[in-house]
Amino acid sequence: MGDEVTRVMVAVNESSLKGYPHPSISSRGAFEWTINKIIRNNVSAFNLFFLHVQVPDEDGFDDMDSIYASPEDFKNMKQRDRIRGVHLLEYFVNRCHEIGVVCQGWIMQGDPKEVICHEVKRLRPDLLVVGSRGLGPFQKVFVGTVSEFCWKHAECPVISIKRKADEIPQDPVDD
Amino acid sequence: MGDEVTRVMVAVNESSLKGYPHPSISSRGAFEWTINKIIRNNVSAFNLFFLHVQVPDEDGFDDMDSIYASPEDFKNMKQRDRIRGVHLLEYFVNRCHEIGVVCQGWIMQGDPKEVICHEVKRLRPDLLVVGSRGLGPFQKVFVGTVSEFCWKHAECPVISIKRKADEIPQDPVDD
Numbered sequence: 039m040g041d042e043v044t045r046v047m048v049a050v051n052e053s054s055l056k057g058y059p060h061p062s063i064s065s066r067g068a069f070e071w072t073i074n075k076i077i078r079n080n081v082s083a084f085n086l087f088f089l090h091v092q093v094p095d096e097d098g099f100d101d102m103d104s105i106y107a108s109p110e111d112f113k114n115m116k117q118r119d120r121i122r123g124v125h126l127l128e129y130f131v132n133r134c135h136e137i138g139v140v141c142q143g144w145i146m147q148g149d150p151k152e153v154i155c156h157e158v159k160r161l162r163p164d165l166l167v168v169g170s171r172g173l174g175p176f177q178k179v180f181v182g183t184v185s186e187f188c189w190k191h192a193e194c195p196v197i198s199i200k201r202k203a204d205e206i207p208q209d210p211v212d213d
Numbered sequence: 214m215g216d217e218v219t220r221v222m223v224a225v226n227e228s229s230l231k232g233y234p235h236p237s238i239s240s241r242g243a244f245e246w247t248i249n250k251i252i253r254n255n256v257s258a259f260n261l262f263f264l265h266v267q268v269p270d271e272d273g274f275d276d277m278d279s280i281y282a283s284p285e286d287f288k289n290m291k292q293r294d295r296i297r298g299v300h301l302l303e304y305f306v307n308r309c310h311e312i313g314v315v316c317q318g319w320i321m322q323g324d325p326k327e328v329i330c331h332e333v334k335r336l337r338p339d340l341l342v343v344g345s346r347g348l349g350p351f352q353k354v355f356v357g358t359v360s361e362f363c364w365k366h367a368e369c370p371v372i373s374i375k376r377k378a379d380e381i382p383q384d385p386v387d388d
Contacts (some may be wrong), residue, residue: 044250071370075219075339080255164250165372174367187366187375193247197340197362 047087047163049154059125062213064169068199074169086141088130091150132138133187151187158192166192222262222338224255224329231386234300237388239344243374261316263305266325326362341367347375
């Protein structure tokens, strides 16, 4: 029973409250749940793949007018995104290191739900873990949920972990 | 990390192909996946709760006209359902026994999706595992899926395991 390790992909994103590159409440919760309830002390039986999908800013820039964009500006921006992504992954990689679980981190660009499903197809994990804000139907209409899309479309078993009641921020759309 | 065992509820149902009390393809698959990919050799860290929800026959009887129903007939029918349910659970309990995982089996009556969510509320498992036929949107409209309802409404993390491609019967609505 199970000579090969169980390969778990964990989709992680930044917090909208504390600001990038802090992990969101739901991705931190999903990660800790996976460690405590699934992996437990059986650390050598699991590998984790952290996937962080960065949504390209439509304007191209956060804090300057795109009309002034030079190729150099774009390069700097890409560089900055990369560094922020690495810092976000660092949180999870460090935790894994403490616990003794082998892991990898990936940073990609695009629409998170599409990229996650595409990477599931490519990397064929045994399980995809996604954090979820657990929004009500009204909030969902406007926000969309990555977890629901992945649950329907990803070609592997998917588990979504909702935030705990006591961790939900005042505006549930925040995370 | 994790002194308490991880309590996993597994919803199981009968096969529509081989006939009751054989387990359905999807519940057998979901169970084996949980053993192979999650529990692995860490058998003492997990408890399984098998929940089998029997849907009451609307006519009251499978193979006789309800106009002839006596209180005795009803009693026999209930008795027969009970025996069939026990036989279904036996399959899973025996497998757990072989593997060395502590488990319990429950038989209930009602609408499976409602009963499962209600039992999650009552028993508070760490994880609910449901097999899924993985039906397309067109088939879903007519059949409804227990897994989708549970994923949305059960008050614990939910994982649904689709049947493998090579296990799907000719009519995907069968299981």
